[in-house]
Amino acid sequence: MADLDLLTRSLARNVKRWRTERGFTLDTLAARAGVSRGMLIQIEQARTNPSIGTVVKIGDALGVSVPTLLDYERGPNVRIVPADRTVRLWHTGRGSYSRLLTGTEASGPLEMWEWRLMPGESSDSDPHPDGTAELLHVTAGELTLTVDGDEHRVPAGASASFEADTPHTYANTGDEPMEMIMAVSVPPVH
Known part of the structure; x- marks a missing residue:
């Protein structure tokens, strides 16, 4: 850390x-x-x-x-982020968290996240800029993804993608921890 x-x-x-x-x-x-x-x-x-x-x-x-x-280190084109250098930006006392694994400025910001939500916990997200897309893959448990008021169940092993320029919520309504990997692509500012 x-x-x-x-x-x-x-x-x-x-x-x-x-x-x-x-x-x-x-x-x-x-x-x-x-x-x-x-x-x-x-x-x-x-x-x-x-x-x-x-x-x-x-x-x-x-x-x-x-x-x-x-970013506190600017280096070569290849950037390795050791496990102990990832950034945990959100967590709860019950063990839920999100960790920023890596990211780049390709044609616009692109980020990869690791998320863990404990049973009964959730995280709300404000709308991102128009054109923002999120991709996620659930590796354990089941994610309850709500996008613009519509609820979707994403079980372990399944993936989802959505336009993230509307309010959305990640929730764990199950009885075991939910874990997922998520990528966020934001269009460049002109």
């Missing part, structure tokens, strides 16, 4: 870098991301550790992936 202070400083540096590169003022980014200007100032000054939802909103508004916002 990466050091939290290192991630906070990396997030500060990278948000400011991408905001400046895009020509966005703090007010512009705040409006695009739906995050307060004060929160952005605290993030850029490394004075806060924002929620994963806030980081995703900022990444979406900037058109960059979460790994790019948290």
Whole structure:
């Protein structure tokens, strides 16, 4: 697991870098991301550790992936992420979590996640930018995926894909842990 202070400083540096590169003022980014200007100032000054939802909103508004916002090492074209360097951005006391495994800036941000939801737990997601797609593969248990109010059951061994520009929820309504691998593709910002 990466050091939290290192991630906070990396997030500060990278948000400011991408905001400046895009020509966005703090007010512009705040409006695009739906995050307060004060929160952005605290993030850029490394004075806060924002929620994963806030980081995703900022990444979406900037058109960059979460790994790019948290990246503290720029290296060769091949990037190996050791297991102990993945980033767990969300967790509950009962054992549910999401871990960002890797990501890239291909033609737009592309991220790969590992998720675990304990029985009875769920995670809501705000709509991503138009054109965002998610692919997921359930490796254990059963996922209850709700997209724009419609509920879908995805059992172990099954996969699903959907347009993620609408509200969606990942839930475990079963009695055993649910585990899945998920890829998120966000279109580039022009």
